[in-house]
Amino acid sequence: MSGSVERFDERARREASRYGRTVVRRGELLRHPVYTRVLHWSVAIFFVLSLLSGFALYSPWLFRWLAPLFGGGTMARFLHPWFGLAFDLAFLFQFVNWLAPMAWTKADRRWLRRIKEYTTNEEKVEAEDVGFFNGGQKLYFWAIVVSGVLFLVTGLLLWFDDAAPRWLVALSYVVHDIAALVMLGGFVIHVYEGTAAAPGTFRSMTDGTVSEDWAWTHHPAWYRDVTGRDPREDYERARRRLAGRERAAVAWEREQDERERAAAPEEPPEL
Ligand code: HEM
Numbered sequence: 001m002s003g004s005v006e007r008f009d010e011r012a013r014r015e016a017s018r019y020g021r022t023v024v025r026r027g028e029l030l031r032h033p034v035y036t037r038v039l040h041w042s043v044a045i046f047f048v049l050s051l052l053s054g055f056a057l058y059s060p061w062l063f064r065w066l067a068p069l070f071g072g073g074t075m076a077r078f079l080h081p082w083f084g085l086a087f088d089l090a091f092l093f094q095f096v097n098w099l100a101p102m103a104w105t106k107a108d109r110r111w112l113r114r115i116k117e118y119t120t121n122e123e124k125v126e127a128e129d130v131g132f133f134n135g136g137q138k139l140y141f142w143a144i145v146v147s148g149v150l151f152l153v154t155g156l157l158l159w160f161d162d163a164a165p166r167w168l169v170a171l172s173y174v175v176h177d178i179a180a181l182v183m184l185g186g187f188v189i190h191v192y193e194g195t196a197a198a199p200g201t202f203r204s205m206t207d208g209t210v211s212e213d214w215a216w217t218h219h220p221a222w223y224r225d226v227t228g229r230d231p232r233e234d235y236e237r238a239r240r241r242l243a244g245r246e247r248a249a250v251a252w253e254r255e256q257d258e259r260e261r262a263a264a265p266e267e268p269p270e271l
Pocket residue numbers: 031040043044045047048133136137138140141144187190191194195201202203204205
């Protein structure tokens with residue numbers, strides 16, 4: 001990354017943090033600062049608006065359901081390219097913001113080889129070399145980069161179709177639609193991964209923080225970088241603490257049962 005990009009990004013982060021706060025409590029780590037969160041939700045809003053207005057134009061059946069959301073077909077057709085441009089612009093800023101942590105590394109190649117274990121949740125904690133983003137997250141990011149460029153180029157050709165040869169316009173329809181379907185698939189997986197699949201992830205994009213347990217479970221190398229502690233040791237310690245607490249709770253319940261039994265009046269003898 002060039003020096004000027006770094007300076008721009010640092011300034012934008014500082015500016016954004018003046019308008020919003022991130023409170024990091026004990027046992028938590030800062031994951032996404034205000035600037036990143038504002039960009040993420042701007043990208044998400046314009047993506048969903050582009051998708052819905054685009055699907056309204058895609059098929060007559062979807063048109064019936066979706067066009068009224070935008071005030072009719074003519075309005076949906078007018079708004080769609082503008083939503084698309086806003087999506088691309090918001091993502092351009094996010095691209096600059098995330099370029100460094102999204103660089104592909106050997107650890108990501110190893111992560112891809114273990115993808116089956118990841119999807120079947122065979123391991124409780126991720127491998128020690130998984131950093132701020134894992135290989136799957138990086139693939140999603142780069143898929144958006146490629147789709148974003150394809151959307152822009154083919155979208156402009158469709159918008160100003162008088163200025164392009166007919167075969168190129170026809171090809172643009174196909175590429176535009178394929179990119180949209182790929183993005184839709186990625187979006188569904190992404191929402192699942194960011195919410196139900198890994199509890200504690202969603203708050204990183206609302207409050208900006210995650211718990212330390214979440215960090216050593218999903219991103220051990222990042223946990224080591226920011227805390228200077230060994231993720232595996234901390235995980236084992238937390239596991240022992242939890243097991244100790246469970247044992248203490250069981251012992252306490254047993255003691256209560258015995259006390260209640262001792263305090264209960266004796267059964268009257270059977271006659
Ligand atoms: C509307 C529902 C969405 C939810 C609930 C959601 C949730 C999240 C969360 C929680 C993270 C942080 C993950 C982490 O720190 O490990 C994240 C990251 C990210 N989001 Fe979203 N997001 C949504 C929509 C979108 C959309 C529409 C896009 C782009 C088209 C997008 C692109 C990204 C990217 C590139 C990342 C970083 C890589 C990754 O975590 O996969 N998100 N999102």
